[in-house]
Amino acid sequence: MAKNKLHQIRQLFRPLQPIANAAEGGLSYLEFLPDIRLHDFIYCYWQLKSETHLSDPYPYRVVADGCIDIFFELDHPTESFLMGMSGSYTEFQLTDCFNYIGIRFLPTRFTELYGLGAAELTDLCEPMEQVLPETSLFIRNNFSAKTGTEEVVQLLNGYFLKRLENTRIKSDSRIAHAMDIILQREGHLHVEKDLDVGLSPRQLGRLFEYYTGDTIKTFSKIVRFQNFIRRKAGLEALDQDQHYLAAGYYDQSHFIKEFKKLYGTTPFKALRS
Incomplete structure (x- = not known):
């Protein structure tokens, strides 16, 4: 597939996750660009964290964006998850304190990079260790509550650049x-x-x-x-x-x-x- 075709998705599609009243809810949401060599595959890295202890559950809504995400709790990296594409919004009840890190893949790119059919993941949120044990192990061994945002981005860039280098991309x-x-x-x-x-x-x-x-x-x-x-x-x-x-x-x-x-x-x- 020609390289300009790879760039088309990013040029034409910018998946948005609106965070309504996040500040009032004591939350912050930020997106970070990956290394430019990953722009064809990863739309962004993201961070969703509580700025204060949440005394009441906060209903966090993920709107449909056509993407597949990997995410994990920075304070508890032993647990990571893979969220497939969904044809409807998804709501999570967030409680206490949290610091989630995520990787949002552009449409089709997760399957091209991992060789795993996206249809198997539709409307599912699966533990990473059951689906992508190698990536789950990387997260478990390299992240902790002490990992700063800049280091998070550097570690993710390094991991996915290496994966990209060692993967024969199967596209159509x-x-x-x-x-x-x-x-x-x-x-x-x-x-x-x-x-x-x-x-x-x-x-x-x-x-x-x-x-x-x-x-x-x-x-x-x-x-x-x-x-x-x-x-x-x-x-x-x-x-x-x-x-x-x-x-x-x-x-x-x-x-x-x-x-x-x-x-x-x-x-x-x-x-x-």
Whole structure:
């Protein structure tokens, strides 16, 4: 696969995780760029930590972003997890004190780097030691509560650069082409008419699920949704009954229903947060 094809996903898709009222909840969320040589595979490293002891459980919502993440608690690196792509939002109840570190892979890139079908992980959050024991061991042996943020980034860069160097990347130009079309059209397309990449719709569907974790239809919904929330600032001036038009929908009730599934609340509440 040509290198410019690898760059296309990052240029066209910037998965967003909005953290509503994080400061009021006593949380901080930061994203860090990986080494430039990893930009084709890893969108970002991220850190979610409590700034104070949480006396009450905090409902932390992960919105659908089309990505696969590895994450672990810096204070307890013996436990690490792999979170597959999800076609809906996921909510975790956070308590006490925590300091989570995560690696967010761009769509298709986790499978290309690890050779593990993304469809096997869809809607799952699995212990790393059961799925990727080598990476789990690396995390367990190299991180602790004393590891500073800069060192975290350096350690992760070193590990994934070595993995990239020692891995023969198995990619598919037809999937890359299909992904380009979906992202360029911001998820607005007819699968059978617009994705002519040299495969039957059934063959393309199977390959797409293997590389991304879900169907073309679901991924396209997520792309539309992500583009909508990223343009949040420009949408705040619109009347509520115009939001669905800005998101590319012709039916307001369908838009609201789909948005709630992907975000966990209505678009009107999300724009106000």
